[in-house]
Amino acid sequence: MSEHTPHNHPDFRCRELFARMSEYLDNELDGSLCREIEGHLNECQACKVCLSTLKRTVALCREAGAAPIPETLSRRLRELIATLAKP
Amino acid sequence: MSEPTRYPIKSDPDAELVRAARADQAAAFPELVKRYERALYNFGLKMCGVASDAEDLVQDTFLNVYRYLDGFRNETKFKNWVYRIAASICIKKRRKSKFAPDRELSLDEFLPTDETAVEGDVPAWAALPLDRVLNDELRRKLQEAILALPEKYRVVLVLRDVEGFSTEESAQILNLTPANVKVRLHRARLFLRDHLKSYFDNV
Known part of the structure; x- marks a missing residue:
């Protein structure tokens, strides 16, 4: 891993990590690549920040919560099924 | 899309109810509806942004x-x-939206362009506990950002990161390869991240 200053992602490892960050977060990369990425993250603050904000983005999507279903829709569905079920 | 699995899925929690609904739809179908109406309504809200469209989708x-x-x-x-x-109904009903024109997202557009665009420290919105960051205004901003995504990226993000489907399941649902799902998901997440970053930079 080359030394570089933070950075406009000119470094090859930064660009490669940038392209595969989601797979890394989703545990979809093999072990050796994960270890390589973790080594890079220890050296590169910019990539670390990038990964943290991406990870938080995913967490916000997962935790944003669900809206309740409108009672009018539930009623509409029940009526629809009753109509469909009529012989 | 990869070939569908040949053999029935053995661990489907709905299998018994589906069998019952096949035998007597009038008796068991309402339970199937109850099981999925809320999830589908929320999927519709994320995909369409308008409650009446989400209701029609359900x-x-x-x-x-x-x-x-x-x-x-x-x-x-x-x-x-x-x-x-x-998802197939959503795609068929696709309308040109002023919020989300259909376009390709490229990885390069999300790369920081100069050193000033690179943050030195993890920002507070990514470092603080989630419950201290997530509030109603942020939920609205997140929903706006999801709706601003071009549809083919939005549907992948919603399935993976909101509904919790795996890469393989999302690929099967959307008739895409898993690799394609991964590419679209990553670009969609970067798009959202940039929106959230802009929001927090201006708070």
């Missing part, structure tokens, strides 16, 4: 499930089959 999805239930061969989980129908 109704159309259940209509199709009702009609084609006999043709469901347990080659996938019932839930995945239902979402496949819902």
